[in-house]
Amino acid sequence: MSCCEICGGDISFYFKKNYAASPYGKLMQDWGDVEYFRCKECGFVISMTHKTASQSAWEKLNHDYHHFIENCDGSFNIPNQPPYAMQAMLLQLLAVNNIINLESCIDFAAGADYTF
Ligand SMILES: [Zn+2]
Structure with a gap:
């Protein structure tokens, strides 16, 4: 059993999804069902x-x-690219209002793991 990439907690099966339909059908044709854990x-x-x-x-x-x-x-x-500037502004807005803490966070699935 693996543990959470974020907090190290226990993970368990959550759901599975098939990407056989358009637009990802051709890309995912060799992958079958994708299993997600939570x-x-x-x-x-x-x-x-x-x-x-x-x-x-x-x-x-x-x-x-x-x-x-x-x-x-x-x-x-x-959409081609995510709205990076809007995402950055939202994170700052949440941080300055003490809703989230940006001192220890991870940008996961950005093409690489960036810890900042
Ligand atoms: Zn976790």
């Missing part, structure tokens, strides 16, 4: 399917997904 302590959800995939399979999916997103012709309602 932390019992903090609620963080992670795809165990992706976490336990081989390095080469994960890198291929990551490359192919980004290639697909960057070259999407607009026929799918998929």
